[in-house]
Amino acid sequence: MRRLLLLLALILCLISSSQAAPCYGTKMPEQKQFFMGLQTHIIFKRYLEDDFGKLRSTQNLFLISYGVYDWLSIDLKGGAGNIKQHPSGSDEIHYPSNFSGGYGFRLKFLDRDNIKMVFGFQHISAHPGGKYVGSIKNKAILDDWQTSVLASYDFKKITPYFGTRWSRVDYIHKVGNNSSKRKMSDAGKSFGLIAGFDLPLAERFWLNLEGSAFDSEAFAFSLNYKF
Secondary structure, three states, X not given: OHHHHXXXXXXXXXXXXXXXXXXXXXXXXXXXXXXXXXXXXXXXXXXXXXXXXXXXXXXXXXEEEEEEEOOEEEEEEEEEEEEEEEOOOOOOEEEEEEEEEEEEEEEEEEEEXXXXXXXXXXXXXXXXOXXXXXXXXXXXXXXXXXXXXXXXXXXXOOEEEEEEEEEEEEEEEEEOOOOOEEEEEOHHHOEEEXXXXXXXXXXXXXXXXXXXXXXXXXXXXXXXXXX
16 A cells, blocks of 8 residues: 555656656556456647647547457557647637547567566547637647557556657647648657556456656546456
């Protein structure tokens, strides 16, 4: 319990300066096994380049992971997400929730004693509803990409993990009939640190909690079940 409280305190500190697509952690399905879960992913703040300001997003997603091999899993997700984009010197535009989905994979390259190391690639794309600003309709898409390397230690009652990642967030904006323009996240804030843990709740049921730092501000938690 003391380790759990310390880890919770660390993650709460991290999420005050954190973000990008969740990494899932190092818990992977065995070959021909499925994991399923429900996840909430909150982007508190992500700065965009030049004068495009910053954006926020909340995504509620259904997760499914399949073990192709013991060392390789395919990760899919789908649900709904919104975008709140705040240009520099202008009011924030709130695009209401609509389809959001993602995909990725994880490769386990170390599994020895209670230590695991995993490489991952994840992508989320949010396609919220349009928003009228005056008489002009605005549309937006959020593309969130990342690669990560994580290491964990299994204490049986809890499995904390830490790691690093490269991430990029693109905001694709269309005003009226004008062509879409892609606004990249600040290239100087693309590298971050990750901290999270898996907490068993029952034999096949567990909680995942994750925060990140330096590249942006976001937080994710999910409830998961092993089939």
